[in-house]
Amino acid sequence: AQTVTQSQPEMSVQEAETVTLSCTYDTSENNYYLFWYKQPPSRQMILVIRQEAYKQQNATENRFSVNFQKAAKSFSLKISDSQLGDTAMYFCAFMKHELTATSNSNSGYALNFGKGTSLLVTP
Amino acid sequence: NAGVTQTPKFRVLKTGQSMTLLCAQDMNHEYMYWYRQDPGMGLRLIHYSVGEGTTAKGEVPDGYNVSRLKKQNFLLGLESAAPSQTSVYFCASSIWYTQYFGPGTRLTVL
Numbered sequence: 001a002q003t004v005t006q007s008q009p010e011m012s013v014q015e016a017e018t019v020t021l022s023c024t025y026d027t028s029e030n031n032y033y034l035f036w037y038k039q040p041p042s043r044q045m046i047l048v049i050r051q052e053a054y055k056q057q058n059a060t061e062n063r064f065s066v067n068f069q070k071a072a073k074s075f076s077l078k079i080s081d082s083q084l085g086d087t088a089m090y091f092c093a094f095m096k097h098e099l100t101a102t103s104n105s106n107s108g109y110a111l112n113f114g115k116g117t118s119l120l121v122t123p
Numbered sequence: 124n125a126g127v128t129q130t131p132k133f134r135v136l137k138t139g140q141s142m143t144l145l146c147a148q149d150m151n152h153e154y155m156y157w158y159r160q161d162p163g164m165g166l167r168l169i170h171y172s173v174g175e176g177t178t179a180k181g182e183v184p185d186g187y188n189v190s191r192l193k194k195q196n197f198l199l200g201l202e203s204a205a206p207s208q209t210s211v212y213f214c215a216s217s218i219w220y221t222q223y224f225g226p227g228t229r230l231t232v233l
Contacts, residue, residue, distance in 0.1 A: 110168045
């Protein structure tokens with residue numbers, strides 16, 4: 001089974017500053033997907049950014065970018081120009097590139113989540 | 124377009140009671156999933172479905188059953204609730220590898 005580790009349970013950053021959240025994963029797969037999800041106090045899970053392992057270029061979505069190091073199995077999230085609305089739990093997640101699911105397997109498109117990093121943005 | 128909806132939003136059960144959580148999606152997605160989230164942990168997969176009439180076990184399936192009689196609905200059942208099933212339950216759907224989540228159901232078993 002794939003494991004996802006987020007080594008920072010809590011972080012804080014001042015508004016307008018930049019913060020980086022760490023994520024490492026363990027897998028023997030070569031093709032897979034990585035995600036960052038945001039969970040604000042409303043509890044809704046919101047996709048922040050995704051990265052396909054076969055792409056060397058790091059994904060970027062507005063103020064959010066990743067540093068994907070495939071050999072090191074590292075997938076960090078950088079938030080630039082932090083805003084108060086960025087306060088949330090952030091979860092790193094791994095997904096195998098699987099086209100079919102067998103009846104007794106937990107593969108398929110299932111996400112394996114880390115335990116999360118609680119980010120607080122202060123004024 | 125409501126996306127993924129879950130019913131109910133909150134529920135309190137007594138040990139041994141049964142209940143069904145309903146997940147509905149209006150995006151015509153083939154794949155649907157049920158996760159649970161416990162304090163200090165990420166989401167863990169309970170069961171999933173790759174299409175109407177199919178279901179499969181995830182990481183933590185014990186104590187739960189599921190059904191996918193219609194493509195748009197995915198039901199999660201607890202036959203005899205236990206305090207260990209106190210959790211927040213999330214449903215998700217996908218057409219490929221990006222999953223879209225419902226708002227969650229907070230379930231407390233006393």
